[in-house]
Amino acid sequence: MDLIFQGIKKAFYLLVTFDPEVMGITLLSLRVSGTATLISLLLGISTGTLIALTQFPGKRFVVSLVNTGMGLPPVVVGLLVTIFLWRNGPLGFLGILYTPMAMILAQAVIATPIIMGITVAAIQQLPNKLRLQILALGATRVQMVWILIKEARLPLLAGVMAGFGGVVSEVGASIMVGGNIKGYTRVLTTATVMETSRGNFDVAIALGVILLMLAYTVNLILTTIQQKEKNR
Amino acid sequence: MPNSLRQTKKRVCWRWIGAFCFLMFFLSPSTFVSADQRSVILATTTSLQDCGLLDLLIPIFQRRTGYFVKTIAVGSGQAIAMGRKGEADVLLVHSPEDENQLMREGNGVNRRRVMENDFMIVGPMEDPANIQGMRSARDAFRKIALSSWLFLSRGDHSGTHAKEKMVWSLLRINPEGEKWYQQTGLGMGETLNVASEKRGYTLTDLGTYLALKKNLRLKVLAQGDPLLLNPYHVIEINPIKWRKVNAAGSRAFSEFLLSKDAQEIIKTFGANRFGSPLFTDTGKKREILGR
Numbered sequence: 001m002d003l004i005f006q007g008i009k010k011a012f013y014l015l016v017t018f019d020p021e022v023m024g025i026t027l028l029s030l031r032v033s034g035t036a037t038l039i040s041l042l043l044g045i046s047t048g049t050l051i052a053l054t055q056f057p058g059k060r061f062v063v064s065l066v067n068t069g070m071g072l073p074p075v076v077v078g079l080l081v082t083i084f085l086w087r088n089g090p091l092g093f094l095g096i097l098y099t100p101m102a103m104i105l106a107q108a109v110i111a112t113p114i115i116m117g118i119t120v121a122a123i124q125q126l127p128n129k130l131r132l133q134i135l136a137l138g139a140t141r142v143q144m145v146w147i148l149i150k151e152a153r154l155p156l157l158a159g160v161m162a163g164f165g166g167v168v169s170e171v172g173a174s175i176m177v178g179g180n181i182k183g184y185t186r187v188l189t190t191a192t193v194m195e196t197s198r199g200n201f202d203v204a205i206a207l208g209v210i211l212l213m214l215a216y217t218v219n220l221i222l223t224t225i226q227q228k229e230k231n232r
Numbered sequence: 233m234p235n236s237l238r239q240t241k242k243r244v245c246w247r248w249i250g251a252f253c254f255l256m257f258f259l260s261p262s263t264f265v266s267a268d269q270r271s272v273i274l275a276t277t278t279s280l281q282d283c284g285l286l287d288l289l290i291p292i293f294q295r296r297t298g299y300f301v302k303t304i305a306v307g308s309g310q311a312i313a314m315g316r317k318g319e320a321d322v323l324l325v326h327s328p329e330d331e332n333q334l335m336r337e338g339n340g341v342n343r344r345r346v347m348e349n350d351f352m353i354v355g356p357m358e359d360p361a362n363i364q365g366m367r368s369a370r371d372a373f374r375k376i377a378l379s380s381w382l383f384l385s386r387g388d389h390s391g392t393h394a395k396e397k398m399v400w401s402l403l404r405i406n407p408e409g410e411k412w413y414q415q416t417g418l419g420m421g422e423t424l425n426v427a428s429e430k431r432g433y434t435l436t437d438l439g440t441y442l443a444l445k446k447n448l449r450l451k452v453l454a455q456g457d458p459l460l461l462n463p464y465h466v467i468e469i470n471p472i473k474w475r476k477v478n479a480a481g482s483r484a485f486s487e488f489l490l491s492k493d494a495q496e497i498i499k500t501f502g503a504n505r506f507g508s509p510l511f512t513d514t515g516k517k518r519e520i521l522g523r
Binding site for chain 2: 086087088092098179180181182184194196197198199201
């Protein structure tokens with residue numbers, strides 16, 4: 001128990017003193033996971049809306065595939081992305097293995113199905129007649145899709161939170177494709193793993209506390225937007 | 233202009249500024265800097281990163297040569313596997329048999345000894361197998377096996393795991409599948425924690441044990457057998473076989489490790505924190521294994 005209090009104390013100490021290394025690690029976490037979430041947002045919402053609004057044979061199969069993807073194990077994603085990005089692998093010419101870029105890629109692969117799955121559910125739960133009504137009022141197809149996405153913004157924001165929460169807290173893929181390189185690809189989760197194996201449990205807990213605070217801040221902002229929209 | 237309209241305009245303006253800052257933050261170029269000719273991929277063991285030695289050596293190397301070292305700290309087995317695929321430029325590992333295999337396959341060049349220390353057998357305070365003070369690793373392992381007291385193996389193809397398997401095979405004991413023999417599949421630090429919690433024996437390197445000692449209920453019971461010598465070698469990956477290897481960078485790094493300055497740091501590393509140095513340099517000749 002002592003360790004936990006020590007860890008929390010350490011977290012505040014590191015934050016108040018603006019410890020440059022911890023600040024760098026925290027900022028990188030936010031940046032990598034934020035960018036990955038942005039990419040997943042574009043891919044997930046567009047593809048998710050497309051799946052939800054169109055009818056095609058095997059749709060049930062595709063949707064269940066997407067829903068399974070929501071539980072993709074990060075280590076497996078990490079391993080696959082690593083193999084692709086290896087120097088002698090199919091995408092080796094990019095030369096991005098062990099860079100923040102590779103971490104963004106892996107995290108986007110993890111977050112996209114989460115956001116896509118929630119998008120499919122969010123769009124499908126809108127009343128069917130809404131589409132007809134919008135079209136009847138003279139909207140073009142593009143306008144209709146845009147209005148539907150806006151209608152579903154509450155669950156979509158929940159999807160964004162789930163996606164961001166999923167990638168900012170994962171460690172398996174980040175450590176594999178990023179390599180936990182000091183000052184370059186070390187993020188909060190990989191640093192926590194390293195400090196744990198170094199026996200610096202207080203620092204590890206402190207990093208965990210900082211990660212929670214970061215996630216809380218991001219979610220607070222998103223929730224504020226979400227609830228404001230709701231009260232309109 | 234009516235007041236409400238001005239407010240709306242103001243709000244819209246803030247929104248755009250917010251969105252702009254947000255995008256600038258995420259899309260700023262530094263996130264997207266990718267690898268260049270000046271980076272060297274070093275695949276090494278977790279123990280060297282965890283004890284802090286690399287944090288001391290690498291900044292000096294980077295300052296002197298301008299190379300950027302990407303340290304990938306994994307088990308020796310995985311590090312050697314990366315070398316075998318040409319996915320690392322230089323290895324710093326401690327698993328002599330696997331290293332020899334790598335050299336025979338022609339994947340490595342210029343294998344040189346950088347430093348060494350010892351493995352030791354640690355176990356619960358009350359020492360149920362009664363191995364305290366034994367020098368021979370073989371005798372100590374045999375006694376643990378005979379007592380059927382819990383022994384924790386890394387089971388992860390690391391250098392430590394390879395050494396442990398070597399001792400068992402010298403005894404012609406196959407502990408796999410025995411009730412008293414459990415494989416954690418984890419790193420040294422985690423395995424020590426498991427051994428401490430379950431009151432079992434395990435084989436460990438000195439550095440990790442000393443670093444974690446304050447949280448462990450384990451003590452050193454047997455050490456000093458030449459068989460438990462733990463040599464670290466640097467290996468450059470063969471640039472003729474693997475064309476994408478940064479040959480100049482890997483050569484520079486291995487030269488640096490063997491330089492007088494680096495050897496001096498290695499020789500004294502840990503003396504302040506742990507009371508005694510964690511490694512001995514190459515100058516001190518002892519029985520050489522695996523070479």
